Every structure is written in structure tokens, then in C-alpha cells.
Amino acid sequence: MRDPYESLGVARSASQDEIKTAYRKLAKELHPDLNPGNAEVEQRFKEVSQAYGILSDTDKRKRFDAGEIDASGQETPQRGFYRNYAEAGGTSGDKYSRFTFDQDFAADEIFSDLFGGAFRRSDGEAGRGRRAQQRGADVHYSVQVSFLDAATGVRKRIQLSDGKTLDVAIPEGMENGQTLRLKGKGRLGFNGGPEGDAYLEVHIDPHAFFVRKDNDVHLEVPVTLAEALEGAQIEVPTVHGKVAMKVPARANSGTTLRLKGKGIKDRKSGLYGDQYVKLKVVLPDEPDAELVDFVAEWSEKHPYDPRRKAGLA
Structure with missing residues (x-):
């Protein structure tokens, strides 16, 4: 497991603001929605998210620096086990349930900033310990149509950002610059969240005499x-x-x-x-x-x- 400071590319003396800034930059570059089908980038995104989960929490960061938890957020046997076992008042298995890395790490604010406020928890604040859902990003396209096609309606084939094609009905009477909303044709949601929408702006060619x-x-x-x-x-x-x-x-x-x-x-x-x-x-x-x-x-x-x-x- 890679050192979280190395994962985020920050020094051990970095401030919380510097850590947050580094994470925001990497999250924008590595988010799976922007790199569909790239398993290597997806794994790197998980690593960065996990690193931020530790370093953004001042208590977890202190415990990591002290060697009480490892890079995954788990208790290190030599430092944290006996103290936490005594606090839990239970079996040795309790240390894992109490200190399992919470991948949510209260990242709602970060992803709300990054993805237009669409980030939400899967089951509210009661969902602590579960990964948060995020609605997929909206995408924007444009299409050029002739004057007569816009007046009477036409079907146009557009290429989506994932390489797929989609036949879209341009309705009769479209005006230049009007936008069609294609529900659910945006980027995939994150952690089971709904897909975003696609917005298709229609541009109409002038006619020779109409x-x-x-x-x-x-x-x-x-x-x-x-x-x-x-x-x-x-x-x-x-x-x-x-x-x-x-x-x-x-x-x-x-x-x-x-x-x-x-x-x-x-x-x-x-x-x-x-x-x-x-x-x-x-x-x-x-x-x-x-x-x-x-x-x-x-x-x-x-x-x-x-x-x-x-x-x-």
C-alpha cells in the first residue's frame, strides 16, 4: 500500500489546505467518468481517494504519522491493537470493525465542488461507512442541420463522448440555438448514482431564399x-x-x-x-x-x- 503523502504528491509537512488542493487536482484528472474503461486510472483514483481519506482527517493523519494505522486506515498490530481492544471491551475482531477505513471520508463537499453540486450520500448521514453516490456529469454536443430539416423535422446521428453513436430526432419547428435535452445520455454515475444528461444545441444553416x-x-x-x-x-x-x-x-x-x-x-x-x-x-x-x-x-x-x-x- 502506497504512502498517502506520496499518493497525493505532498510533503509530510503539508497543510490541510495544501492536501485538499492536491486532492482536488488529482480527482479532476483521474475521475472514472472522465476516463471510461481505463482500469489503471480507476485504480489510481481509488488510491488517491483513500489517501485523502486519511490525510484530510486530522485525527487519522496524526495516527498515521505516529504509526498507529497503515496507509489503508487499518490498525497496525504493534501500535493500536491493545489500546483499541481495551476501549472496545470486546474480541480482537472489534478492532477491524471500529477502525475499518471509511471510504466516504466526508468527501461530499469536495465532490459537490468538483461536479456541480450533484454529489450525494447513498443513504444520508446514516450511511456512514458506505461509498457516496454521485450523479453523472452532463455533456454538451452541437449538431448542424439545414433550414428545411429544422422546419420539417429530421433524424440526425451524433457521436457520443464514449465513441457510441445515437440517432436523435430533431423535432419540427426547431429554432437556431435551441437545445434538446437527452435524459440519461450523459456520463455514468459514480457508485451507482444516476447518469447525467446530454444537451444537444441545434445550429441551422441559412437558406438560399427562405x-x-x-x-x-x-x-x-x-x-x-x-x-x-x-x-x-x-x-x-x-x-x-x-x-x-x-x-x-x-x-x-x-x-x-x-x-x-x-x-x-x-x-x-x-x-x-x-x-x-x-x-x-x-x-x-x-x-x-x-x-x-x-x-x-x-x-x-x-x-x-x-x-x-x-x-x-
Whole structure:
């Protein structure tokens, strides 16, 4: 059994604060939750914990320094047996039951500091002599999804910290930066404690032409000069697929039409937002001479100033 001072890497003259600091540092490095499946590290963690159990207790530390107990906390036969036997008033077996190393060593405060207050005793203060339970640490992940996948829902496969994979359902209507809680998918508990949770933050890629505002979707749709003048039935995309939409006659650029219920689902109410389609009148890439001549002739007969009408002139 290794000397507890050597286990913690402190001098025999170390103060109680120095011992506590050394233990905290080693416990963070060696905790089994952070080193899953590493038997060597787990054994080292037990050794460090046992060393702290002795040196953090001023009475046990004095008795160890005096040679009355060994590195495991057991009475040394040559020093402590007869005195403790007389005090116990019983058989020689009593010395082991009275002085068995208590691996709890009142470490609740230490682990509460180290692991976010989640440390608790297995059966309250009555559980003296039993190892304390600790809830596993929470873990955090992030996942990138497309605009349409976030709008309509998708399943994504993520890799956990232990190397395993998990298929996660991204629900319909997720917003950028929202977090999903995956209960019990965090790190394993300590000494039979419950598993922690996993938190998955969802990041959404911007779309080429859809823009989300709350649960509504906004979209700019180009229309031809003829469609704007005469009206037309056109096909427009939505997050749920393409739908037919009627463009009213004499529509201008900026005219906005509403497609009711074609937006994004509200995760609380279950209701869908709307899609707003803003029209943009677009001329041909290469207008021919006939169109140019017609517009010029028409403009001479029907002059108008749209900027004055808009109050910009």
C-alpha cells in the first residue's frame, strides 16, 4: 500500500489546505467518468481517494504519522491493537470493525465542488461507512442541420463522448440555438448514482431564399411583366413543398401575398405560421426591339411618375 503523502504528491509537512488542493487536482484528472474503461486510472483514483481519506482527517493523519494505522486506515498490530481492544471491551475482531477505513471520508463537499453540486450520500448521514453516490456529469454536443430539416423535422446521428453513436430526432419547428435535452445520455454515475444528461444545441444553416421570422416564412418570387400585368397562376416553393398561387392582375414589385398555414410549426401550440410571398417584376434578360418600341410608344401616350406617387419626387 502506497504512502498517502506520496499518493497525493505532498510533503509530510503539508497543510490541510495544501492536501485538499492536491486532492482536488488529482480527482479532476483521474475521475472514472472522465476516463471510461481505463482500469489503471480507476485504480489510481481509488488510491488517491483513500489517501485523502486519511490525510484530510486530522485525527487519522496524526495516527498515521505516529504509526498507529497503515496507509489503508487499518490498525497496525504493534501500535493500536491493545489500546483499541481495551476501549472496545470486546474480541480482537472489534478492532477491524471500529477502525475499518471509511471510504466516504466526508468527501461530499469536495465532490459537490468538483461536479456541480450533484454529489450525494447513498443513504444520508446514516450511511456512514458506505461509498457516496454521485450523479453523472452532463455533456454538451452541437449538431448542424439545414433550414428545411429544422422546419420539417429530421433524424440526425451524433457521436457520443464514449465513441457510441445515437440517432436523435430533431423535432419540427426547431429554432437556431435551441437545445434538446437527452435524459440519461450523459456520463455514468459514480457508485451507482444516476447518469447525467446530454444537451444537444441545434445550429441551422441559412437558406438560399427562405427567411424565417418567428414562425412565418418570407420569400421573394420573381414574375414576368405579362404575369404582373394580366395576372397568372404560378407555382411557388414552400418549406412543405411546391404549391399553386394566384398572382393578381396589375401586380407590382413589392406586392406581398399570404399563403396561410404554409409557415413553420409552433412547438408549443402546434399551429403553423404563414408564408409571405413578395413579388418582384423582372424584365427579360435581353428585351427585343419590339418590346422596347412598344413601351416607348406607350409611355408617350400614358406618362406617369411612380416616384411622385410614392412621395419621393
